[in-house]
Amino acid sequence: MQSPAATKATPPGATSALTPRMGVKAFLKRLSVAVTLTLVLLGLGEGASYLVLKSQETRKTTAKIDSPIYRGQSWAATYWQELESAEKVQYQPFVVWRRAPFTGSAINIDAEGVRRTTHSYCDGNAYTIWMFGNSVLWGSGDPDWGTIPSYLAAKYENAGRKVCVKNYGEKNWVSTQELLELMLQLKQAQRKPDLVIFYDGITDTWLPFQSAGPDVHGNFNQIKSIFEQAEMSKSMGFEYLLRSNTVRFLKLVSQRIQAQGKGGARPLTETQASAMASTVVTNYFHNMELVEVLGQHYGFRCAFFWEPTLLTGWSTLVSPQVAPWIPQQEPGSRPVFAATYKLMRNFHRKDFYYFGDLLNDSPATVWLDNGHTSPDANRSLAEKMFQTFAGAAGGVKDAAIARARGLSELYEP
Template structure:
């Protein structure tokens, strides 16, 4: 009797073992197929594709450009949630030309400092144009500014707080987070215009960050997907099968969100709607400058504001830049809305003689060569020109602060 029980038990174990082996083999095959599909998608549908910007004469004969854009496309899908400001790039990214620290702050060229306490701390806020999309670490706008001020004889330390898609309100919040930590600057620079305009047009409401309506609807949706697959476990997190399932579920989720939102970025605004939205965008920006100045009195720093150029504000477009506009899929009234907003900001600055607010959208008006690599971002040479213009406006403030720190004349 016992012998029969043992025999049946062994047969059951043998059967279960064979089933498990078959299941494991099937899972391995599925994983290999998923890896192949995932790789094929990256190569043929986006991530592995050559960036169209590389065809610009800006990168002609630039041997570093291909590697730079590989790093850029590796970084691009890794945006993360971050408290108060909503999102930021993944921290601790390290490449040959793009490097982010543990706070997701991009590396900036700064001079060797003999005395950190007497170095002038400069915080530089903005969107991807301050982050300097399209440029290497040492050739960003903040890096060039650091070089210019150092060449003028000032001991400075510039921090690049630029973040992709940030509006001025998000930058204000980021500044407050630094102040709350006790990280107090001497000079604060804000370089804005593009993202405030984009986000206003996108949501048809001034002052919101990008894609805010989608964020409302998808709140907790992605967490529910993560909980289903328990992606916090390292083995599961690395599975291409799970990546594939989550990818397609996210695609379905986003399509559903678009339908629920009835998103149509090509929906035209009437002239009155355009003017109202442009005015509200302008008001929001200048109200933020007041809030920032109120922090000046408490923390002792000096703030400067710069309204940036776009391809729409450049008077003499190269053939490449004309092609960028012609080949874009922007709404037909997109350029008109930006023109209205920029015109209002320019008028406000001139009419009220706004202190330390500078309109430099016309900085490339006399430039015949290609400066823009897309509608918003500029070449490394363009970054240098922007940095030179900013340095010209802040130099007196830097000089004054340098005297205060050194306890006398420079």
């Protein structure tokens, strides 16, 4: 027989009433712990991924800072400190991107995204030169006074004539973007140019290897993906996770694994490389024609220069500090560069000048990476550019030589 105490301790129905509530509380407690741990792990993963990606960029920057180019240069530390902020870009119609305004000691960018050119006098009716190109012309790795446009302006000034030189170069631009920028500036500028210079080569050559399209802007697939993901983000989903540092890091790891599996390079046959090179040259030729048509209408002379690069054979020239990370920039593209530069070397046109081999015998200290050059190299390239117009002996003071060469418009009002 059950005792009254036992009956009181366990009243009928008590167990069935309390057990479900206790079970729910236990479940919620465990769920809370699991969610908390998951969020902590995701946060740690995101933070670790950010640090790895940041460290990778820091190593690249440190390698460049340690380059012989910057030894003993008082401006070097300031330049690299400012560049981190000056790398910010803004969306621009038609050309897609341009740098945001920036004011510093070594880098200055105006409200239109145009970098400062020293020795340039753009007031009044000064002879006006517009220059277009990628980050090499813009002067990545160089202070305002160490760019090709600044040295070209200095050459004119030292020869006795002050001119207005505008540096419309922009990082990762290709010649089609430069053509569009020229058209936009011609529509807007009150003072039209007397001379338009295009300085191209590396980004145009890289384009067909990077993207399937024959005539698109740089990083086309990446920017296309960003645009399409932005459209998708208007609906409910988890597309925002694709922009996280963790996903970026996992993509980087995946790319490296794939590269190792392929021997570090995308296999290209000679036929494929030649076809890509032909695409580059044909597209550039068409852009040249369009610039010339604009020149005839607006009354300016045009000149096209094909820039040098280490991607056609860098191993004996590049500085040891930079060499370790250059092969990571897709060495499979080198056959395309070799084939393209071979075609351009033999490309003959009155307003086209091949500079691709000008730095072949230069010391390693002229190269910052596979294409960006030191202020000393820029000075040399600007000198060659100036000589192309003025003649090695004439300069702007000798108008007779200029007239004899059919270039009097460069030196006479």
